Amino acid sequence: MEIKELLxxxxxxxxxxxxxxxxTTLGIIIGVGSxxxxxxxxxxxxxxxxxxxxxxxxxxxxxxxxRVSFSGGxxxxxxxxxxxxxxxxxxxxxxxxxxxxxxISKGVTIKYRSESFYxxxxxxxxDYQEFGNVEIDKGRFFTKNAVERGQFVxxxxxxxxxxxxxxxxxxxxxxxxxxxxxxxxxxVLKEKGGGIGGSSNExxxxxxxxxxxxxxxxxxxxxxxxxxxxxxxxxTIATRKVKEYFYRKDxxxxxxxxxxxKELLxxxxxxxxxxxxxxxxxxxxxxxxxGIGIANIxxxxxxxxxxxxxxRKALGATRRDILLQFxxxxxxxxxxxxxxxxxxxxxxxxxxxRFIETAVTPWSVGLAFGxxxxxxxxxxLAPAIRAARLDPIAALRYE
Amino acid sequence: xxxxxxxVVKFSNVCRYYGSTGNGGEVVKAxxxxxxxxxxxxxLAVTGxxxxxxxxxxxxxxxxxxxxxxxxxxxxxxxxxMSDTSLAKLRNQKIGFIFQQFNLLPKTSSLKQVELxxxxxxxxxxxxxxxxxxxxxxxxxxxxxxxxxxxxxxxxQQRVAIARAMVTGPALLLADEPTGNLDSKSxxxxxxxxxxxxxxxxxxxxxxxxxxxxxxxxxQLVIRDGELVEDQPTRRLRPASK
Numbered sequence: 057m058e059i060k061e062l063l064x065x066x067x068x069x070x071x072x073x074x075x076x077x078x079x080t081t082l083g084i085i086i087g088v089g090s091x092x093x094x095x096x097x098x099x100x101x102x103x104x105x106x107x108x109x110x111x112x113x114x115x116x117x118x119x120x121x122x123r124v125s126f127s128g129g130x131x132x133x134x135x136x137x138x139x140x141x142x143x144x145x146x147x148x149x150x151x152x153x154x155x156x157x158x159x160i161s162k163g164v165t166i167k168y169r170s171e172s173f174y175x176x177x178x179x180x181x182x183d184y185q186e187f188g189n190v191e192i193d194k195g196r197f198f199t200k201n202a203v204e205r206g207q208f209v210x211x212x213x214x215x216x217x218x219x220x221x222x223x224x225x226x227x228x229x230x231x232x233x234x235x236x237x238x239x240x241x242x243x244v245l246k247e248k249g250g251g252i253g254g255s256s257n258e259x260x261x262x263x264x265x266x267x268x269x270x271x272x273x274x275x276x277x278x279x280x281x282x283x284x285x286x287x288x289x290x291x292t293i294a295t296r297k298v299k300e301y302f303y304r305k306d307x308x309x310x311x312x313x314x315x316x317x318k319e320l321l322x323x324x325x326x327x328x329x330x331x332x333x334x335x336x337x338x339x340x341x342x343x344x345x346x347g348i349g350i351a352n353i354x355x356x357x358x359x360x361x362x363x364x365x366x367x368r369k370a371l372g373a374t375r376r377d378i379l380l381q382f383x384x385x386x387x388x389x390x391x392x393x394x395x396x397x398x399x400x401x402x403x404x405x406x407x408x409x410r411f412i413e414t415a416v417t418p419w420s421v422g423l424a425f426g427x428x429x430x431x432x433x434x435x436x437l438a439p440a441i442r443a444a445r446l447d448p449i450a451a452l453r454y455e
Numbered sequence: 456x457x458x459x460x461x462x463v464v465k466f467s468n469v470c471r472y473y474g475s476t477g478n479g480g481e482v483v484k485a486x487x488x489x490x491x492x493x494x495x496x497x498x499l500a501v502t503g504x505x506x507x508x509x510x511x512x513x514x515x516x517x518x519x520x521x522x523x524x525x526x527x528x529x530x531x532x533x534x535x536x537m538s539d540t541s542l543a544k545l546r547n548q549k550i551g552f553i554f555q556q557f558n559l560l561p562k563t564s565s566l567k568q569v570e571l572x573x574x575x576x577x578x579x580x581x582x583x584x585x586x587x588x589x590x591x592x593x594x595x596x597x598x599x600x601x602x603x604x605x606x607x608x609x610x611x612q613q614r615v616a617i618a619r620a621m622v623t624g625p626a627l628l629l630a631d632e633p634t635g636n637l638d639s640k641s642x643x644x645x646x647x648x649x650x651x652x653x654x655x656x657x658x659x660x661x662x663x664x665x666x667x668x669x670x671x672x673x674x675q676l677v678i679r680d681g682e683l684v685e686d687q688p689t690r691r692l693r694p695a696s697k
Contacts, residue, residue, distance in 0.1 A: 058574075058577075060580075061574050068562065068563070072561070072562055363556075363558065364560060366558075367554075367558045367560070368571070368575075369519075369543065369546075370517065370519060370546065370550075370552045370558075371546075371547065371552070371571055371572045371575060371619070372543055372544065372546050372547020372548070372572055372575040372576065372623075373543060373575050374539070374540045374543040374544070374575075375539060375540065375543075376540070377543075377575060448519045449514050449519050449520060452519075452554070452558070
């Protein structure tokens with residue numbers, strides 16, 4: 057029997073019981089749809105994280121005081137065992153290190169006239185604009201000159217601006233009060249989209265020269281150090297150089313942590329991959345349930361169509377013909393369900409992309425189709441074998 | 456000198472038992488020691504009371520079953536030891552079945568019904584359609600090709616079934632109580648169709664318990680208690696009822 061004929065027989069049988077067929081494929085639709093959606097969200101998350109890290113620059117190292125552990129507990133506020141002098145010296149360690157800059161961070165109340173806002177004070181160097189991937193909306197960022205002289209100037213985050221001044225008001229040129237000192241606002245940052253745990257992003261920052269921040273807060277140890285290298289490939293060598301520098305100063309691994317964004321990125325991505333895989337696995341359980349549904353309905357169908365099977369055998373159908381007929385019917389049910397599931401999952405992920413980044417990957421679509429065809433074969437096999445084995449005489453007599 | 460023609464059906468001492476024979480369970484002898492020959496072009500009725508073994512005989516002739524003992528030759532081919540697949544293929548080529556219940560597929564056009572045996576024979580779609588059309592025209596249903604069974608009368612449905620049985624050009628047309636579900640008028644026209652087929656050279660075997668139906672056939676096999684008790688020409692007492 058030709059495949060075309062088998063397919064047309066399958067479609068006729070499925071059309072004959074429309075409602076039943078739709079309900080049966082629902083399990084597959086939901087299973088495939090949720091696998092597609094979850095994989096799309098996972099891939100979207102990975103691409104979002106990758107983009108964020110790429111924005112930081114792949115030729116950057118981050119040094120934090122103390123031991124930063126990913127495995128548990130909130131980050132401790134450790135006072136660094138190195139100071140700004142060390143930051144300067146690290147910057148002068150030579151190739152491949154190009155520059156190093158320290159950063160101070162502290163929670164502060166920022167005031168303008170009667171308005172006040174509790175945000176973060178970030179003391180940085182002039183190259184932070186590049187490092188930190190911040191964009192200026194109005195005004196400008198401060199210069200190297202301002203850092204060297206410790207000028208009382210700064211740029212404020214979008215939220216600080218709207219809270220203190222109000223949308224549309226002029227802020228550049230005005231002075232805000234931080235810890236009792238007047239800081240001249242020379243720039244306002246563009247609003248940053250809510251990232252993951254978006255609370256600590258630059259929207260709530262007042263960014264001033266690190267030298268000024270040191271004077272203002274009395275902090276003379278950096279909260280973080282950023283080291284820039286010539287190329288992305290150099291970060292490993294730079295890490296070794298920085299470590300050697302600290303060891304020479306009798307610091308141990310407990311006193312500092314060096315983060316290489318590209319390594320961190322691969323760790324995060326592999327973690328996200330595992331999470332996506334696990335979630336999709338759970339979603340795939342509904343595929344199993346869907347498969348059981350198909351097997352069940354195919355068994356019912358075989359029983360209902362016993363006489364038809366007897367007739368087909370009397371007309372010359374072999375066991376193989378009958379087996380294929382029911383197997384193809386199960387596969388068609390399952391693959392049609394898979395197709396609808398893919399379309400549904402795709403549609404939902406497009407809808408969700410308004411809120412979070414999603415990416416439907418070709419392999420997940422291929423896999424979903426493959427799995428649904430597989431589910432069809434597995435669940436159709438037992439009913440099809442049963443049909444093929446029916447005794448034609450008994451089948452023809454079946455009432 | 457006349458060369459003896461190969462019989463279409465040859466039963467040599469055929470027995471068919473049901474039930475387990477191994478562990479002392481009860482064995483039912485549905486048919487025993489049956490021998491006969493049917494030559495090409497014969498029109499024959501198999502009669503007998505219900506439970507006599509008619510159906511078993513029909514199933515054996517139709518290759519739906521195998522004998523427990525003895526040998527059956529269909530169109531010169533011994534079939535007792537054949538595999539299921541070979542039997543299915545032979546059935547497709549040599550046997551045309553007609554049932555009391557018509558056994559048409561629901562929601563399927565007459566044309567598709569008649570094409571079905573050709574599908575299993577592997578005939579290409581275009582040729583299949585042509586052959587099926589011709590066969591439907593031959594049974595007088597040229598205008599009902601696209602009708603579904605629910606849109607046809609009982610007599611018309613049985614004609615579709617006859618077209619379906621005839622489309623492969625079988626050696627043997629086997630009809631199981633073909634008029635049992637029809638009113639007398641439709642039944643008579645179906646029997647007339649059988650007579651026409653017979654006149655055209657088709658071997659027709661009707662299995663029936665209805666003496667009036669059996670009376671249409673020139674030869675009768677009478678089965679009783681699993682044995683062939685009579686094999687004789689039918690004495691036509693009256694012309695076929697119209």
